[in-house]
Amino acid sequence: MFLTTVKKKFIGELSVGGIVLTAVVVLAYHFLMPEWYFAWFPLIPVFFYLFGFLYIYMIAFTYELGADKIAMAYLICKVLKLILSALVLIFYGFVIGQDVVAFVATFVFFYFAFLFFETRFFLRFEARLKLSKQVNNEKNTVHSNNTAAVVGNTGNDAEGGDRR
Structure with missing residues (x-):
């Protein structure tokens, strides 16, 4: 029961936070920096949103194995996110190669925003x-x-x- 409530709360906060953050960035690009908007932008929030689901289900699975293993699972998820993020940035830079600076800046902004959200949630x-x-x-x-x-x-x- 406790874990179900935590999962629902996390998914709700992740959804609202992701939508608000995406809307703020889209509005900033539209009104302040229209030349920075790029076609692959919508995939960045989707990447971090899906990774948020991986986090909560990994933490839930680990909690069922034993509550003392949650910190290790959290660290494993963080390292996995860092490695996959680096691979996405490398792939985009070498394969797609359009608006690389805008993509990297936006990706890093979302990375740190979701990092802050997830860390705050899991510390609580x-x-x-x-x-x-x-x-x-x-x-x-x-x-x-x-x-x-x-x-x-x-x-x-x-x-x-x-x-x-």
Whole structure:
């Protein structure tokens, strides 16, 4: 249940953030720098949007394996994103070769914008996860019925008190 809520929230924020960011860049290109707009522009937000889906499903899969592995999965996703981004930039520069400066500048802008969004989201997710784990640990240790048996009761009836 917790993970489903996190996935829905991430996908919602990713969608709204991606649409707003794309609209701002399109408006900036249209009104401020019309010569910088290029035909391949729509593929940049799509690339980062799809990568956001990869993130959340990778984190969800890792969470099911164990919550202690989430940080490693996050770092693996970041390295994978860096490598694929470099490959996309190299491919565009050598194969397509049109408006390379505009493409690279736009791609880097989107890269850092989504990097900021994803890092902020997953830092909040990790903080909530640690807080819920801490609350669960406190419930199990302080309010558990088993603590009376472990702490002071050495085989005697708990209601009978100390039999000396």
